[in-house]
Amino acid sequence: MSVGTAYAAVTHEPLDAARLLADAVSPADGAALLFWGVVRAENDGREVGHLEYSAYAEMAERQMHRIAEEAIARFGTGAIRVVHRVGRLEVGEASVAIVVASPHRGEAYEASRYVIEELKKRVPVWKREGYVEGETEWVPGFSPEAAAAVEGGGR
Amino acid sequence: MSVGTAYAAVTHEPLDAARLLADAVSPADGAALLFWGVVRAENDGREVGHLEYSAYAEMAERQMHRIAEEAIARFGTGAIRVVHRVGRLEVGEASVAIVVASPHRGEAYEASRYVIEELKKRVPVWKREGYVEGETEWVPGFSPEAAAAVEGGGR
Amino acid sequence: MIVRSLFFAQYRDMAGADELAVELPAGARVADLVERLRADRGGLAALPASPVVAVNMEYAPLGTSLSEGDEVAFIPPVAGG
Amino acid sequence: MIVRSLFFAQYRDMAGADELAVELPAGARVADLVERLRADRGGLAALPASPVVAVNMEYAPLGTSLSEGDEVAFIPPVAGG
Numbered sequence: 401m402s403v404g405t406a407y408a409a410v411t412h413e414p415l416d417a418a419r420l421l422a423d424a425v426s427p428a429d430g431a432a433l434l435f436w437g438v439v440r441a442e443n444d445g446r447e448v449g450h451l452e453y454s455a456y457a458e459m460a461e462r463q464m465h466r467i468a469e470e471a472i473a474r475f476g477t478g479a480i481r482v483v484h485r486v487g488r489l490e491v492g493e494a495s496v497a498i499v500v501a502s503p504h505r506g507e508a509y510e511a512s513r514y515v516i517e518e519l520k521k522r523v524p525v526w527k528r529e530g531y532v533e534g535e536t537e538w539v540p541g542f543s544p545e546a547a548a549a550v551e552g553g554g555r
Numbered sequence: 556m557s558v559g560t561a562y563a564a565v566t567h568e569p570l571d572a573a574r575l576l577a578d579a580v581s582p583a584d585g586a587a588l589l590f591w592g593v594v595r596a597e598n599d600g601r602e603v604g605h606l607e608y609s610a611y612a613e614m615a616e617r618q619m620h621r622i623a624e625e626a627i628a629r630f631g632t633g634a635i636r637v638v639h640r641v642g643r644l645e646v647g648e649a650s651v652a653i654v655v656a657s658p659h660r661g662e663a664y665e666a667s668r669y670v671i672e673e674l675k676k677r678v679p680v681w682k683r684e685g686y687v688e689g690e691t692e693w694v695p696g697f698s699p700e701a702a703a704a705v706e707g708g709g710r
Numbered sequence: 711m712i713v714r715s716l717f718f719a720q721y722r723d724m725a726g727a728d729e730l731a732v733e734l735p736a737g738a739r740v741a742d743l744v745e746r747l748r749a750d751r752g753g754l755a756a757l758p759a760s761p762v763v764a765v766n767m768e769y770a771p772l773g774t775s776l777s778e779g780d781e782v783a784f785i786p787p788v789a790g791g
Numbered sequence: 792m793i794v795r796s797l798f799f800a801q802y803r804d805m806a807g808a809d810e811l812a813v814e815l816p817a818g819a820r821v822a823d824l825v826e827r828l829r830a831d832r833g834g835l836a837a838l839p840a841s842p843v844v845a846v847n848m849e850y851a852p853l854g855t856s857l858s859e860g861d862e863v864a865f866i867p868p869v870a871g872g
Binding site: 592608609610611613614615617639650651671674675676677678679680681682683693694695696697698699700 | 797799800801843845848850864866867868869870871872
Binding site for chain 2: 416417418421425426427428429430431432433434435436437438439440441442491492494503505509512513516
C-alpha cells in the first residue's frame with residue numbers, strides 16, 4: 401500500500417490541470433485521475449450565464465484536506481490534491497479539480513469518486529447562479545450532518 | 556441523453572492535459588474526467604528507466620475511436636477523446652490520456668473506466684521496458700479475442 | 711464572554727453582515743447563541759431553529775459548550791463542486 | 792494473389808521485418824498464410840499456430856478468406872495504456 405500525501409486549497413485563480421497532475425504524480429504511480437468540475441450552461445431548465453462561488457475558505461481547506469487523507473487511507477492511493485475555485489466563473493470554467501495519483505488505476509477511480517461525493521456533502525462552499533435573464537439565486541445544496549461529519553472526520 | 560463526439564489519435568508528441576480538457580468540454584457538460592496513464596519506475600520488482608511504446612497506429616486509432624463511440628452510446632456522455640503516445644517515454648511521462656466530458660459525473664466515471672479497460676484489451680499497442688540495469692523486454696499483454704472484438708465492434 | 715458568529719451565503723444575506731460579535735453568559739451553548747440571534751436581529755429571525763454550525767471550523771452539535779473567542783459559523787446547505 | 796503481412800513487437804523481432812509480401816493461391820484463408828509463414832521463414836517458425844490477426848485493420852478469425860491486396864497484421868498480446 402502506497403502512502404500518498406494530501407493537499408487542499410481554495411483559490412481565486414483559474415485551475416491549472418497540467419500543474420496539478422505534475423505535482424501529484426510520483427515515480428511509483430502508474431495512473432492519475434483528474435476530476436474537473438465545470439460550470440454548465442443550464443440548470444433545472446434555466447439558462448445559466450455565470451456562477452458566483454463563495455467559501456468558508458479556511459474550514460473548506462481543512463475539510464478537503466481531511467477528505468483527501470481519508471481517501472488515501474481507505475483506498476491506498478498515492479497523492480491526492482483538491483483545489484476549489486471561488487469568485488465569478490463563466491460557463492465552461494472549472495470550479496473544482498481533484499487529482500488522485502495511484503500505482504494502480506482501480507483505487508484511483510474509487511478514491512476520486514469518494515472525494516467528490518464527500519466534498520459535495522461536507523465542504524462549506526456555496527454558489528449563486530446568475531441567469532441569462534438577469535436574476536441570481538443560491539443553488540440548493542446538501543445540509544451537512546454534524547454528527548456524521550464528526551464521525552467521518554474521526555476515521 | 557447527450558450525444559458527444561468521439562476522437563482518437565496516436566501521437567509521438569507529449570500529451571497536453573489542458574488542451575484535451577478544453578477540446579472535450581461543451582457548455583452542456585458539468586464535469587470532465589481525465590485518465591492519465593504514466594510510466595512507473597517499477598514493474599514486477601524490476602526498476603524501469605523508460606518505456607518504448609509502439610503501435611499499429613491506424614488500426615489503434617480506429618479501435619480507440621470505436622471504443623469511445625461505444626462508451627458514449629452506452630453511458631450517454633458528452634465528448635470522449637482518447638490519445639495514445641508512442642516512442643520513448645521516461646518515468647512519469649504520460650502514455651495515454653482519456654477525457655470524458657459529461658453533463659453528470661456518474662456517467663463520466665463509468666465511461667472512463669470502460670474506455671481504459673477496453674483499450675487495454677483491444678487496442679494494438681505494445682511496450683518494451685528498458686530496465687535501469689540495461690536490458691529491454693516486451694511487456695506481457697492481453698491477447699485480443701478475435702470473436703469478442705468483432706462482436707464488440709458491432710454494438 | 712464574547713463569541714464570533716460567521717454567516718455565509720443565504721445566512722449572510724439574512725444577517726446583512728459576514729460576522730457579528732455576540733456576548734453570551736459563561737457556560738452558554740450553541741443553542742443559546744442560535745436563540746439569541748433569532749430573537750435579536752430582524753433578518754436572522756429567519757435562521758432555522760436547528761441550523762448546521764461549525765465551532766472553530768469543525769461541525770458541532772447544538773449542545774456544544776462555547777468558550778470566550780470561539781468562532782461559530784452558520785453553514786447553510788453546501789453546494790461545492 | 793499477393794497479401795501484405797505486417798508484424799509488430801515480438802512478431803516483428805521474429806520476422807526481422809515490419810512487412811512481407813506473400814503470394815498465395817486464390818481462395819486462401821488466413822490459416823493458409825500462417826502455415827506458409829511458419830514453414831518458410833526461420834524466425835517466423837516461432838509464430839503461434841493460432842495467432843491473433845487483423846485483416847484490413849479488423850480482428851478476424853483464421854478462417855477468413857483473403858483477397859488480393861489485403862493487409863494481414865499479426866498482433867501479439869497488446870499492452871497499451
